[in-house]
Amino acid sequence: MTTLLWLTLPYVAFTSFVVGHIWRYRHDQFGWTTRSSQSHEGRLLRLGSPLFHFGLLAVLGGHVLGIGVPASWTAAVGVSGEAYHLMSVSFGTLSGLATVAGLAILLYRRFTVTAVRKATTTTDKIMYLLLSTAILTGMLNTLGSNLIGGGYDYRATVSPWFRSLFTLSPQPELMVGIPLSFQIHALVVLVLLAGWPYTRLVHVFSAPVGYLVRPYVVYRTRDVAHPGSRRYARAWETAPPRR
Amino acid sequence: MKLMAQLAMVMNLDKCIGCHTCSVTCKQAWTNRSGVEYAWFNNVETRPGQGYPRQYQDQQRWKGGWTLTKRGRLTLRSGSRFKRLLNIFANPDLPEVADYYEPWTYDYDNLLSAPQMDTTPVARPISLITGEDTKITWGANWDDDLGGGPEQIGRDPVLAKVSDKVKLEFQQTFMFYLPRICEHCLNPSCAASCPSGAIYKRSEDGIVLVDQDKCRGWRQCVTGCPYKKIYFNHKTGKAEKCTFCYPRVEVGIPTVCAETCVGRLRYIGVVFYDADAVLAAASVRDDKDLYPSQLGVFLNPHDPRVVAEAERAGISQEWIDAAQASPIYKLIVDYQVALPLHPEYRTMPMVWYIPPLSPMVDALSSTGHDGEDPGNLFGAIDALRIPVEYLAELFTAGDVGPVRASLQRLAAMRAHMRQVNLGEPVDPEIAESVRLTTDEIEAMYRLLAIAKYEHRYVIPSAAGSDAHRLDALATGCSLDSDGGPGMTAFDVMDDKFHLTQQPADGNGVAAPADKERRINLLNWDGKSTNGLFAATPAHRPHTNGAGNGAANEAATEPESAAEPIR
Numbered sequence: 149m150t151t152l153l154w155l156t157l158p159y160v161a162f163t164s165f166v167v168g169h170i171w172r173y174r175h176d177q178f179g180w181t182t183r184s185s186q187s188h189e190g191r192l193l194r195l196g197s198p199l200f201h202f203g204l205l206a207v208l209g210g211h212v213l214g215i216g217v218p219a220s221w222t223a224a225v226g227v228s229g230e231a232y233h234l235m236s237v238s239f240g241t242l243s244g245l246a247t248v249a250g251l252a253i254l255l256y257r258r259f260t261v262t263a264v265r266k267a268t269t270t271t272d273k274i275m276y277l278l279l280s281t282a283i284l285t286g287m288l289n290t291l292g293s294n295l296i297g298g299g300y301d302y303r304a305t306v307s308p309w310f311r312s313l314f315t316l317s318p319q320p321e322l323m324v325g326i327p328l329s330f331q332i333h334a335l336v337v338l339v340l341l342a343g344w345p346y347t348r349l350v351h352v353f354s355a356p357v358g359y360l361v362r363p364y365v366v367y368r369t370r371d372v373a374h375p376g377s378r379r380y381a382r383a384w385e386t387a388p389p390r391r
Numbered sequence: 392m393k394l395m396a397q398l399a400m401v402m403n404l405d406k407c408i409g410c411h412t413c414s415v416t417c418k419q420a421w422t423n424r425s426g427v428e429y430a431w432f433n434n435v436e437t438r439p440g441q442g443y444p445r446q447y448q449d450q451q452r453w454k455g456g457w458t459l460t461k462r463g464r465l466t467l468r469s470g471s472r473f474k475r476l477l478n479i480f481a482n483p484d485l486p487e488v489a490d491y492y493e494p495w496t497y498d499y500d501n502l503l504s505a506p507q508m509d510t511t512p513v514a515r516p517i518s519l520i521t522g523e524d525t526k527i528t529w530g531a532n533w534d535d536d537l538g539g540g541p542e543q544i545g546r547d548p549v550l551a552k553v554s555d556k557v558k559l560e561f562q563q564t565f566m567f568y569l570p571r572i573c574e575h576c577l578n579p580s581c582a583a584s585c586p587s588g589a590i591y592k593r594s595e596d597g598i599v600l601v602d603q604d605k606c607r608g609w610r611q612c613v614t615g616c617p618y619k620k621i622y623f624n625h626k627t628g629k630a631e632k633c634t635f636c637y638p639r640v641e642v643g644i645p646t647v648c649a650e651t652c653v654g655r656l657r658y659i660g661v662v663f664y665d666a667d668a669v670l671a672a673a674s675v676r677d678d679k680d681l682y683p684s685q686l687g688v689f690l691n692p693h694d695p696r697v698v699a700e701a702e703r704a705g706i707s708q709e710w711i712d713a714a715q716a717s718p719i720y721k722l723i724v725d726y727q728v729a730l731p732l733h734p735e736y737r738t739m740p741m742v743w744y745i746p747p748l749s750p751m752v753d754a755l756s757s758t759g760h761d762g763e764d765p766g767n768l769f770g771a772i773d774a775l776r777i778p779v780e781y782l783a784e785l786f787t788a789g790d791v792g793p794v795r796a797s798l799q800r801l802a803a804m805r806a807h808m809r810q811v812n813l814g815e816p817v818d819p820e821i822a823e824s825v826r827l828t829t830d831e832i833e834a835m836y837r838l839l840a841i842a843k844y845e846h847r848y849v850i851p852s853a854a855g856s857d858a859h860r861l862d863a864l865a866t867g868c869s870l871d872s873d874g875g876p877g878m879t880a881f882d883v884m885d886d887k888f889h890l891t892q893q894p895a896d897g898n899g900v901a902a903p904a905d906k907e908r909r910i911n912l913l914n915w916d917g918k919s920t921n922g923l924f925a926a927t928p929a930h931r932p933h934t935n936g937a938g939n940g941a942a943n944e945a946a947t948e949p950e951s952a953a954e955p956i957r
Contacts (some may be wrong), residue, residue: 177604183628184608186481187488188520194481201480262521263488267625354607356479356586360472364583368591 153335154320158313161342168345169353182351188263192253200250206243207286210236215310219303233299240290248287251280275347278340285333293327300327306334393666394690394700396710397577397597397741398640398659398850399719400649401729402570403839404747405801406656409535409568411435413648413657417572420647421634426626428494428519431531432633433648435570439547439781440534444491447619448733449548454484455617456580456736457673465674465737467580469614479586484614488625492529494519520625537566549784565754565778567747569785572648573620573633574732574740575599577664577688578673581632584615590630596661597741598635606630617736643852658842660717660849661710662741663690663697673737678788681734688739689724692717713851718838719743726827726835728797730786745839746782746794748801751775765806765821772798800825800832804839807832 172180186193214236222232255276258264293300309322323331344350417433436442450456454469469475469484488494497514505512518525534543544550575592579599582590589605590612592598601612601621608628612621621632636646640659644650649657665688672684690697692714701711714720722729722745729743755771756762772779772795779798783791803825810817811833822832838846 178627178629181606181608181628184610184623185625186485186610187623187625190481190485190487194483197481262523266521351607354587356476356588356607356609358588359476359586362588365579366582366585366588366591367594369594 150320150324154309154323155318157335157338158318161338162313164342165344168342169350172345172350180350180354181348183267183348185258185264185267188267189257189261192257192261196250196253196257198250199246200254203243203246203248203250206239207247207283210240210243214303215307218307218311233294237290237294240294244283244287244290247283251283255280271347275340275343275349278336278343282333282336282340285329285336288329289327289333292329300330302326302330306330392668392700394663394697394704394706395594395597395666396701396706396714397662397664398575398635399597399662399723399741399743400572400646401658401719401722401743401745403654403656403658403745404567404569405745405749405839406654407435407568407570407747408654409435409437410653411532412651412653413570414531416647416651417633420636422622422631424626425519426624427622427631429488429491429531430622430624430631432620432622432631433570433572434531435568436532437535437537438567438569438785439544439550439565440537441543441546441548443531444486444619445529446546446548447486447617450617450736452484453486453617453619454614455619456615456733456738457578457583458737459674459676463674463676465578465670467584467615468617469584469611475584475611476586479609479611482610482614485610486613486619488520489529492531492533493525493527495525495527549781552784552789553780565750565775565781567750569732569744570648571618571620571732572646572742573599573635574618574738574742575633575635576741577666577669577685577739578737579616580736580738581612581616581621584611585609585630586611590621593637596635596637596640598637598640599632600634600637601630601632603627603629603631617733617738618740640850641852643850645848645850649848655847658718658722658838658847660719661692661714661851662717662719662723663692663701663714664688665690669739673739678735679790681737682731682787682790682793685731685734685739686724686727689720691724692720707851709851713849716849718842718847718849721835721838726800726831727793728800728835728839730793730797732786733788734786735788744786745801746786746797748798748805750778751798751802752805763805763809765803765824768802768806769799769824772802796825800827800835801839803827804832804836808836808840 219229219232223229227235258268258276289300289302305322305326309319312319312322323334413433414431414435418431421432422428422430431443434443442448447453447455450468456468457465458468460466467475470478495516495518498517499514501512502514516525516527517523533539537544575598577597579590579592582592582599585606586609587605587607589602589607591600591602593600606629608623608630610623610630612630613619613623615621621630623629624631636648639646639650645657645659649659668688672688673681675681675684690700692698692701692711698711701714719729723743728745730746731740731743733740751771752762752768754775755767760767760771762768779791779794780789782794782798783789787793803821807817807821807829809815810821817829819829822829825832827835
């Protein structure tokens with residue numbers, strides 16, 4: 149069971165994440181979009197969406213620090229365990245609360261505004277369930293364990309386990325016996341990662357940073373000189389004739 | 392200098408009767424799908440009026456187009472690139488579907504399936520967005536023909552710029568229709584707003600398109616376009632816009648809106664311009680200088696240096712010929728009767744308008760004056776100050792000079808042609824008073840009043856032969872020799888579309904000499920092609936079934952009699 153949950157599942161999820169994105173990028177450019185619903189409703193969105201997205205970006209940054217960077221490294225640059233803990237709890241709580249508040253507004257909007265509700269697909273619903281669970285358990289970990297429960301040092305268990313997956317020397321046993329909410333959080337995130345490329349979450353990978361350096365007006369020539377330059381044929385096109 | 396070619400359109404507002412045929416045919420061709428129910432790539436709005444979407448011209452609110460920074464640099468009105476990226480999670484200036492109108496259908500089924508009852512069953516309106524019962528409160532043409540009265544029309548943002556007097560008087564004096572499509576600007580702010588770089592301007596013909604594969608649905612372009620001619624497809628999550636019917640113009644036939652225009656008021660042609668001069672022209676300080684500065688960007692296709700430059704830029708002879716015969720260049724530069732729509736948005740729009748003179752003639756005639764007397768008409772243009780000011784707010788950023796000059800030329804044309812048609816002695820001073828010769832004014836008359844299909848639409852089809860070659864690559868077959876067993880439908884279509892060569896279809900010219908040779912789809916039974924294809928005169932009696940025979944031959948005569956007066 150330990151191996152299945154903390155060794156097999158993560159690798160399956162990562163594989164699905166990577167391969168799924170490549171597959172979708174190659175075959176579904178047309179479906180690669182934010183599928184924004186702002187044209188249906190703007191007032192609530194303008195409140196909830198920035199809260200949620202900026203909060204989530206901060207949360208992501210926190211995860212990179214907390215899970216990606218070993219405790220020995222932060223100690224080496226002179227950040228004590230207490231200082232790190234204080235930072236992680238305060239920033240984590242702040243960004244987590246922004247995310248949860250944003251999520252609450254967006255979910256409220258999604259289920260009460262008829263036009264937005266009707267634009268919600270089954271995939272969306274599953275994705276929202278996973279995403280909400282991941283965010284709420286994460287919030288619970290930060291608030292419940294650290295503030296109320298006296299703190300749990302995930303940097304001794306979860307973080308090394310996660311990194312061990314990438315150094316290809318997995319240590320699934322590290323995850324045994326950690327608090328249940330941490331386990332659930334990790335599992336839900338893994339499932340979310342596995343499903344990521346098949347949902348609208350792909351829009352994360354089209355963050356348009358290139359816009360900052362691009363010329364304002366884009367010119368393109370008609371694609372007549374290289375009709376075969378598209379790597380993948382349109383479904384309705386037949387093979388070129390042999391002459 | 393970087394010479395580029397642009398396909399452009401001019402609409403003669405004097406002729407628009409507001410029939411919405413262009414809108415309907417465009418809708419049938421391009422946006423007759425779910426997700427864009429509310430989108431009209433072509434719409435016709437009554438001016439004064441709020442327009443579509445409501446009050447789209449209020450750029451304080453919608454932040455469309457370009458503006459100048461304090462240091463005089465051109466920047467998007469909605470903010471710097473960095474600010475736009477910060478706003479990417481929720482665009483603060485995005486119109487919602489309700490700002491256009493909530494699309495609806497009716498519960499027609501109820502008319503048939505309702506049980507027997509005392510009252511007549513009704514078809515209730517159903518929202519196409521939510522699928523639920525809805526109340527219709529607005530439409531794409533709610534204030535058509537000044538509908539809704541001063542309460543609605545008073546919200547026209549253009550009207551608000553003209554003096555207060557207008558609100559009280561305009562209903563007696565003024566109303567006209569403004570058909571609008573995408574402007575295919577030289578300096579498109581939609582493309583500049585697109586974070587993904589999915590909106591591009593085609594370097595061959597200047598058509599602005601959205602790459603549906605590259606669009607990621609950030610919807611910044613909807614805000615960026617001051618004409619609000621980019622629509623967000625709420626089903627696919629992608630931006631869509633008028634395509635200038637590129638599959639049609641590529642083979643040399645006009646856009647659907649132009650083709651089906653009942654009043655024949657649209658002109659399509661090529662204009663050469665200097666792409667390197669666009670930025671400077673769009674950055675002039677005073678809004679009122681934008682119209683002349685855009686005129687300065689266009690290149691004279693008759694100038695040998697321009698022709699040489701065009702050849703150097705790889706532009707084919709067919710395109711150069713088209714640029715020289717372009718009705719657009721004549722109307723915009725030679726006669727200067729066409730004006731750009733809202734040059735103050737600094738996008739350098741390429742769909743221009745000839746301002747309407749008819750309302751002034753009508754106003755004059757209704758007061759018992761001779762509406763076509765040059766003295767009366769010139770006086771009226773100045774006396775009817777309010778309409779001229781309103782037109783100036785639309786076409787010249789408020790500068791009445793060019794509008795008055797354009798209207799005076801149209802008035803002079805009417806007066807001159809009346810003298811010609813009534814056989815009166817021609818007064819050369821009429822033409823001189825608007826700085827045209829009598830020959831020029833008559834040429835202008837022919838272009839505006841009686842130009843045939845091939846003179847209104849001068850569209851080079853050079854690209855078409857290429858398309859044919861490519862299409863053959865993709866779908867052709869080795870048996871595809873002319874008339875061979877594998878002759879594809881494309882060859883027929885190609886034949887049909889290549890109007891400049893050998894038109895097999897009467898669509899080619901307004902009064903084709905070979906009308907009887909047109910394809911008759913009505914005769915097609917799905918099995919044989921008898922009676923379907925052009926019949927040769929020798930065996931016409933055998934193959935020509937219903938319709939296209941003798942009646943057309945008779946029709947040819949009077950039409951050729953109605954040739955332009957020369």
